[in-house]
Structures are given as C-alpha cells and as structure tokens.
Amino acid sequence: MRSMLLAALCVALPLSAAHAADPIEILPDAKAATGEITEIDIDKMAFLTPEVKIKSGQIVRWTNKEAVAHNVHFRQGPAKTVKGAMGPMLNVNEAYAVKFIEPGTYNYICTPHSAVMKGKVIVE
Numbered sequence: 001m002r003s004m005l006l007a008a009l010c011v012a013l014p015l016s017a018a019h020a021a022d023p024i025e026i027l028p029d030a031k032a033a034t035g036e037i038t039e040i041d042i043d044k045m046a047f048l049t050p051e052v053k054i055k056s057g058q059i060v061r062w063t064n065k066e067a068v069a070h071n072v073h074f075r076q077g078p079a080k081t082v083k084g085a086m087g088p089m090l091n092v093n094e095a096y097a098v099k100f101i102e103p104g105t106y107n108y109i110c111t112p113h114s115a116v117m118k119g120k121v122i123v124e
C-alpha cells in the first residue's frame with residue numbers, strides 16, 4: 001500500500017513542476033532573446049518607458065544603463081508567485097527579459113527603490 005502511494009506521488013510531481021500555467025516566462029538568457037521585443041532602458045533611477053502595451057506572447061527586455069544596480073520585481077499582480085518574479089539586481093549593461101503569456105496588467109517595481117521606480121506592462 002505504501003509503495004502504491006509513493007508511485008502515485010512520483011507521477012504527480014513532474015506535472016506540478018512543469019509550471020504550465022505560469023502567466024509569464026522568465027528568459028534565462030536575456031541578451032539572446034529573440035522574437036517581438038519591447039526594450040525598456042533603466043537610467044537615472046527610473047524605468048524610462050514606465051508603461052508599455054504588448055500582445056500575448058511578446059517579450060519585454062529591461063537593460064540597466066547606469067552604475068546604480070536595479071532589478072525588475074513583480075511584487076503584485078498575476079506574476080507575483082512565479083519563481084523568479086523578483087529579478088536579480090542588474091549591474092550596468094545587464095538585462096532581464098520576460099515573455100508575457102497571460103493577458104493582464106503587470107505592475108512591477110525595483111525592489112530597493114520601490115518608492116520611485118515603478119512600471120507597468122499591459123498584455124492584451
């Protein structure tokens with residue numbers, strides 16, 4: 001009986017690990033991303049295009065242009081529980097790219113500068 005239970009768990013686990021329902025996909029190599037890409041530069045303590053509108057399946061890529069490190073963090077909204085929703089701190093010329101799957105409004109911040117650095121991706 002116990003071995004049957006274990007076998008059932010082994011079948012169920014890979015399904016939950018697939019993240020098939022994630023509303024966004026964080027691309028492992030931001031600079032190599034290809035497809036329909038909307039570029040957002042980060043400079044002077046701001047996301048220079050704070051609001052963008054894209055279509056489902058398109059990519060947004062953020063590039064930090066200054067010496068102060070920043071990140072992109074989906075603290076609220078549909079992407080907040082996605083693994084990696086709090087992006088790594090980006091040094092100058094480093095990038096972070098996300099493919100948006102599910103339509104919706106994705107508000108984001110820079111974690112250490114959340115009072116002044118906010119942005120929004122609207123996915124249609």
Ligand SMILES: [Cu+2]
Pocket residue numbers: 045069070071110111112113117
């Ligand atoms: Cu910042």
